[in-house]
Amino acid sequence: xxxxxxxxxxxxxxxxxxxxxxxxxxxxxxxxxxxxxxxxxxxxxxxxxxxxxxxxxxxxxxxxxxxxxxxxxxxxxxxxxxxxxxxxxxxxxxxxxxxxxxxxxxxxxxxxxxxxxxxxxxxxxxxxxxxxxxxxxxxxxxxxxxxxxxxxxxxxxxxxxxxxxxxxxxxxxxxxxxxxxxxxxxxxxxxxxxxxxxxxxxxxxxxxxxxxxxxxxxxxxxxxxxxxxxxxxxxxxxxxxxxxxxxxxxxxxxxxxxxxxxxxxxxxxxxxxxxxxxxxxxxxxxxxxxxxxxxxxxxxxxxxxxxxxxxxxxxxxxxxxxx
Amino acid sequence: xxxxxxxxxxxxxxxxxxxxxxxxxxxxxxxxxxxxxxxxxxxxxxxxxxxxxxxxxxxxxxxxxxxxxxxxxxxxxxxxxxxxxxxxxxxxxxxxxxxxxxxxxxxxxxxxxxxxxxxxxxxxxxxxxxxxxxxxxxxxxxxxxxxxxxxxxxxxxxxxxxxxxxxxxxxxxxxxxxxxxxxxxxxxxxxxxxxxxxxxxxxxxxxxxxxxxxxxxxxxxxxxxxxxxxxxxxxxxxxxxxxxxxxxxxxxxxxx
Numbered sequence: 001x002x003x004x005x006x007x008x009x010x011x012x013x014x015x016x017x018x019x020x021x022x023x024x025x026x027x028x029x030x031x032x033x034x035x036x037x038x039x040x041x042x043x044x045x046x047x048x049x050x051x052x053x054x055x056x057x058x059x060x061x062x063x064x065x066x067x068x069x070x071x072x073x074x075x076x077x078x079x080x081x082x083x084x085x086x087x088x089x090x091x092x093x094x095x096x097x098x099x100x101x102x103x104x105x106x107x108x109x110x111x112x113x114x115x116x117x118x119x120x121x122x123x124x125x126x127x128x129x130x131x132x133x134x135x136x137x138x139x140x141x142x143x144x145x146x147x148x149x150x151x152x153x154x155x156x157x158x159x160x161x162x163x164x165x166x167x168x169x170x171x172x173x174x175x176x177x178x179x180x181x182x183x184x185x186x187x188x189x190x191x192x193x194x195x196x197x198x199x200x201x202x203x204x205x206x207x208x209x210x211x212x213x214x215x216x217x218x219x220x221x222x223x224x225x226x227x228x229x230x231x232x233x234x235x236x237x238x239x240x241x242x243x244x245x246x247x248x249x250x251x252x253x254x255x256x257x258x259x260x261x262x263x264x265x266x267x268x269x270x271x272x273x274x275x276x277x278x279x280x281x282x283x284x285x286x287x288x289x290x291x292x293x294x295x296x297x298x299x300x301x302x303x304x305x306x307x308x309x310x311x312x313x314x315x316x317x318x319x320x321x322x323x
Numbered sequence: 324x325x326x327x328x329x330x331x332x333x334x335x336x337x338x339x340x341x342x343x344x345x346x347x348x349x350x351x352x353x354x355x356x357x358x359x360x361x362x363x364x365x366x367x368x369x370x371x372x373x374x375x376x377x378x379x380x381x382x383x384x385x386x387x388x389x390x391x392x393x394x395x396x397x398x399x400x401x402x403x404x405x406x407x408x409x410x411x412x413x414x415x416x417x418x419x420x421x422x423x424x425x426x427x428x429x430x431x432x433x434x435x436x437x438x439x440x441x442x443x444x445x446x447x448x449x450x451x452x453x454x455x456x457x458x459x460x461x462x463x464x465x466x467x468x469x470x471x472x473x474x475x476x477x478x479x480x481x482x483x484x485x486x487x488x489x490x491x492x493x494x495x496x497x498x499x500x501x502x503x504x505x506x507x508x509x510x511x512x513x514x515x516x517x518x519x520x521x522x523x524x525x526x527x528x529x530x531x532x533x534x535x536x537x538x539x540x541x542x543x544x545x546x547x548x549x550x551x552x553x554x555x556x557x558x559x560x561x562x563x564x565x566x567x568x569x570x571x572x573x574x575x576x577x578x579x
Contacts, residue, residue, distance in 0.1 A: 012481065073477070073486065075449070076459070098478075101438075102461050105449025108415055114540025115414050117444040130544060142546045147539060183458045186487050188474075193482035205578070229579065237498075247464070247499040248478055254356055254437075254498045262578045273355075283576055284552075285569060296555055301572050303558045303565045313566030318579065321570065 003037035004030060005089045007082055008054045008061075009099055010044040010074075016053035018202050019095030021162035023155050024057035026122055027093045028165065033124040040169075041085055043078045043176065045070040055169035057162070064176035073185040075102035082107045084177045091129060091146075093122075096154040097199070104152050106182055116144050118257070119155045120280065129153060137253065137276035157202045158259045193246065200249055205231030205262045206281075208251060210274070211238040212267015212288065212307060219244055221311050222266055228318040234258070236274045252277035266307050270295025287311060324364045324398065325421060325435040325448070327354045328382045328389040356436030358396075358503035360496035363466055364434050365397045365504070371468070375399040377428060381409060381420050387519045394514035395506030401519035402428070408524055411536025418450030420534055423527040425455060432466075432473065433457065433493040452493040460486050464499035
């Protein structure tokens with residue numbers, strides 16, 4: 001059976017990662033455009049919950065229990081199973097998450113298949129997927145295909161809205177391939193620094209702070225607005241370098257690339273290194289004292305003024321609205 | 324330490340007629356994420372008090388100028404794999420060539436940047452590790468070697484996982500490893516006399532028919548500059564009025 005395989009990702013809580021629901025939705029639409037089957041694959045220490053969740057999006061899901069993933073990095077084992085199912089598939093689709101990228105890189109060389117990474121859109125044209133990507137820090141959009149009718153695609157978060165299919169698909173349990181195609185890597189300890197917040201790449205709304213918030217105390221105002229909007233907190237490299245917020249929240253060239261529906265930039269000048277991480281956001285709103293800051297050139301709306309006066313007023317207005 | 328010359332993000336990249344980067348015509352710098360890997364490598368060498376840091380790049384023949392800066396930061400020597408047949412290489416071909424080059428080098432650790440600012444695929448490191456059968460440890464925020472093994476703090480959505488692996492291993496660095504140093508004047512002077520070996524595909528024993536642009540598994544079909552964003556609406560005035568306008572704007576766009 002040729003077709004498309006969606007490699008599902010399982011979060012620390014055992015549930016399907018949101019990115020995988022999006023990838024499944026996208027793959028399903030490709031499958032119906034192409035007239036080919038789309039299957040799901042979930043490999044985890046305890047895959048049952050996530051496999052059942054993926055079956056809401058796909059007609060068939062293979063669930064592989066890999067107990068060793070309780071204390072090993074997942075990409076290597078997932079790659080082994082992906083190689084196995086690829087014998088009956090033409091395309092593998094994964095989320096462009098850290099684990100998805102790692103898995104795609106391993107599978108690519110094991111199969112000799114090419115990778116089109118960080119897709120911002122995928123359509124089906126002339127018998128194969130055409131993958132839209134943003135390169136050179138967002139200054140060029142490209143559309144690419146595979147030369148030999150086989151390939152691996154990783155898809156960025158927020159490219160499509162996850163939509164369940166009409167009926168629930170079938171989950172098949174498989175023993176999997178016990179072979180170790182690549183060396184496994186042991187996790188000796190898991191250290192939690194924050195409270196299990198969703199990855200910032202997946203957030204629909206992000207409120208970010210830059211140098212202009214002035215310090216760790218200034219980030220409270222960023223957090224308050226994020227909470228009022230139901231969004232996640234991001235930051236510029238300057239704020240991370242200053243130690244005001246962890247690196248995991250950094251957006252930009254050497255941090256995360258995000259595509260939320262709404263991006264609110266507080267005290268952020270909008271230098272190129274930050275811009276490349278957020279310029280594809282649906283709507284960009286900025287609050288900045290400097291009317292000549294670069295962000296004023298590419299935001300949809302910019303409020304010129306003191307963020308310490310404006311943001312509390314916005315939070316107040318949002319609360320009054322929802323009250 | 325894998326270093327990739329990339330088009331300067333503040334400059335203007337040029338594409339050739341085949342939609343691939345005309346690397347000869349684009350001003351190049353070493354990829355920003357690779358600087359973190361280099362900084363980590365230099366710190367490891369300093370902590371150990373022994374060892375050496377070798378740069379490995381696959382790039383056009385003009386790349387030595389770009390690699391000099393990395394040598395000025397403190398890398399000991401460089402290897403540049405360059406061959407006309409490599410123009411238009413895809414990620415798979417790049418991984419194969421770099422893996423073949425690593426096969427000719429002695430190392431305890433291979434360090435790579437998280438991704439590059441041009442293509443940004445972020446899959447080369449994993450590919451090289453898989454080809455060489457090396458343990459692959461990604462998204463490193465901390466690297467502590469000892470007793471023939473290495474412990475790496477791998478960034479996770481909620482904090483970090485502590486990984487433990489035998490050496491040699493391939494490790495992907497992140498910015499969390501620390502700010503790259505600036506080359507000192509002494510370093511810049513010293514870099515002039517450091518060696519950059521240049522290897523061709525023949526030196527690696529690779530057949531040009533098996534790697535490079537001719538074997539590319541992917542092809543660019545078309546490109547387009549992204550559509551410009553709509554004109555910016557500028558709001559000034561008292562905080563309450565500005566806040567109200569901002570909230571109305573969000574409501575009109577159904578974002579709240």
